[in-house]
Amino acid sequence: IEPDPTAEDAPEPETDLPPFVIEGARSARARCKLCRKKSDKDVLRLGTLIEGPYGVGYIWEHLTCAARRSFPKVEQAYQNKAWELAKSPPEEVPELSELIELREEAAAKKAEQLEIPHAQIAPSGRSRCKHSGEPIEKGSLRVVLGRSVEFGSQTRTTPINVLPQYVGAALGEQDSATEIDGFEEALRANSRGVDTEAMDALLEEIGPLR
Numbered sequence: 001i002e003p004d005p006t007a008e009d010a011p012e013p014e015t016d017l018p019p020f021v022i023e024g025a026r027s028a029r030a031r032c033k034l035c036r037k038k039s040d041k042d043v044l045r046l047g048t049l050i051e052g053p054y055g056v057g058y059i060w061e062h063l064t065c066a067a068r069r070s071f072p073k074v075e076q077a078y079q080n081k082a083w084e085l086a087k088s089p090p091e092e093v094p095e096l097s098e099l100i101e102l103r104e105e106a107a108a109k110k111a112e113q114l115e116i117p118h119a120q121i122a123p124s125g126r127s128r129c130k131h132s133g134e135p136i137e138k139g140s141l142r143v144v145l146g147r148s149v150e151f152g153s154q155t156r157t158t159p160i161n162v163l164p165q166y167v168g169a170a171l172g173e174q175d176s177a178t179e180i181d182g183f184e185e186a187l188r189a190n191s192r193g194v195d196t197e198a199m200d201a202l203l204e205e206i207g208p209l210r
Contacts, residue, residue: 017056020077021047022063022093023086034065036151044090046077067099068106074099116146116159117178118190119202130160131170141194141202143167143187146177164205171209180209 025039032039039045039062046066047058066074075096083093114120125138136142143164146157157177162170171180188199 017049017058018080018082018085019049020073020080020082021049021058021086022077022083022090023047023088024090025060026088030060032062032065033059034061034069037062044093046074046082048073063094063099064102067102071099071103114144114192115186115190116144116157117183117187118144118192119187119194119199120144120191121193122161127161129163129166131162131166131173134163136161136163141198143202143206145170147173148175148177164202165207167206168209183209 022044024042025045026041028038028041030039030045031037032045039060044063045060046063047060049056049058061070063074078096083089119141122136122138122140122142125135127136127142128134129136129142130147141164142161144159145162145167147160148155149158150156160170170176171178171183184203187203191199194202
């Protein structure tokens with residue numbers, strides 16, 4: 001548990017705390033552990049009891065974020081009627097069925113996402129190559145690679161758009177999360193809507209990676 005500058009969110013002194021609490025955020029200073037954004041005051045959040053280096057206390061997640069990414073905890077909290085265990089119980093909470101819909105929408109969206117690396121046709125001319133900073137023209141092929149980004153103690157892979165001629169250089173960067181070995185096979189397998197002729201031309205433009 002990280003120390004929280006807000007006294008109301010500090011670890012509770014009680015030893016017999018419920019495993020889950022659903023409440024309105026008591027301030028706008030604490031951050032959701034999933035999306036890392038601040039919780040606006042009174043926005044519903046889910047607290048999960050853990051024991052960390054600073055003692056026993058809660059880690060907080062927006063209730064909607066938890067529904068999308070850690071639904072089993074939400075389900076258990078609802079079984080426990082965790083909103084009734086809050087110091088200031090919220091006046092109302094959404095039906096569990098509403099949170100199930102959020103979970104299903106998130107799962108469907110994730111299923112539609114392409115694996116990295118993949119090639120795709122740029123839908124607009126607003127994006128730029130993350131390696132060179134050059135604009136990527138609408139309708140042209142771009143390559144989506146993975147980049148390692150640190151969030152506190154966690155390392156996540158975020159997608160970046162790269163122009164074909166800079167793929168080799170981008171793969172050689174220290175924070176690259178895409179392997180050179182097997183790159184061509186993965187690019188072919190993961191790309192949708194790119195025919196064989198276009199893929200061959202793209203790989204020729206990318207050139208040798210070593």
